[in-house]
Amino acid sequence: MSSKLIAPSILAADFANLQRDIEMVNQSDADWFHIDVMDGHFVPNISYGMPVISAIKKHATKPLDVHLMIEKPERYIEEFANVGADIITVHYESTVHLHRTLRQIKDAGCKAGVVLNITTPLVVLEDILPECYMVLLMSINPGFGGQKFEEVTYKRIKNLRQMIDAQGLDTRIEVDGGVTDKNIQKLVEAGADTFVAGSHVFGSDNPTETIKVLRELANA
Secondary structure, eight states: OOOOEEEEBGGGSOGGGHHHHHHHHHHSSOOOEEEEEEBSSSSSOBOOOHHHHHHHHHHOOSOEEEEEESSSGGGTHHHHHHTTOSEEEEEGGGOSOHHHHHHHHHHTTOEEEEEEOTTSOGGGGTTTGGGOSEEEEESSOTTOSSOOOOTHHHHHHHHHHHHHHHTTOOOEEEEESSOOTTTHHHHHHHTOOEEEESHHHHTSSOHHHHHHHHHHHHTO
């Protein structure tokens, strides 16, 4: 299986000291920046948009993994690509023409992925998997950080890994929500290989060390 990647969620960073936190991630063992975009419609919360992502890109030395929690994401794909997104994931539940949207992401020069909410059945991915660089499984309800990890996620990861293997694909499985040093190895055993960590990283006394520990545990 491919190497395991850690993607600290910038939503949990200190926005009064954002450049400091960006530099911390740059210097850490993290692999990606995870950028949560929320519109107040698809999810209740509102986060940030293009100007903030553009500012992050100016300082980031690692890829931007942009997770769009917005309605009709197809309206903004080119703009997110233009401000520096390297990977763009869209919710299955947010767009009517998913296949077209994934092609749009790739045409814009980014890697494309699909996100599933906890209650969305995996079977909806069966025909679209070949278009996906990555599938992001939500392990919490989207929209707010710091939520408790939902145990059903382990089963969903296992079943998704079987589906990917059955099609002979190398699609990555990313997990977002409640990832900590206590559950990351079990998530790897289930078949996940990419991990978003927000409050666990930025709420720790030593975020750099926390990232290092997560990466070591994931790749043990």
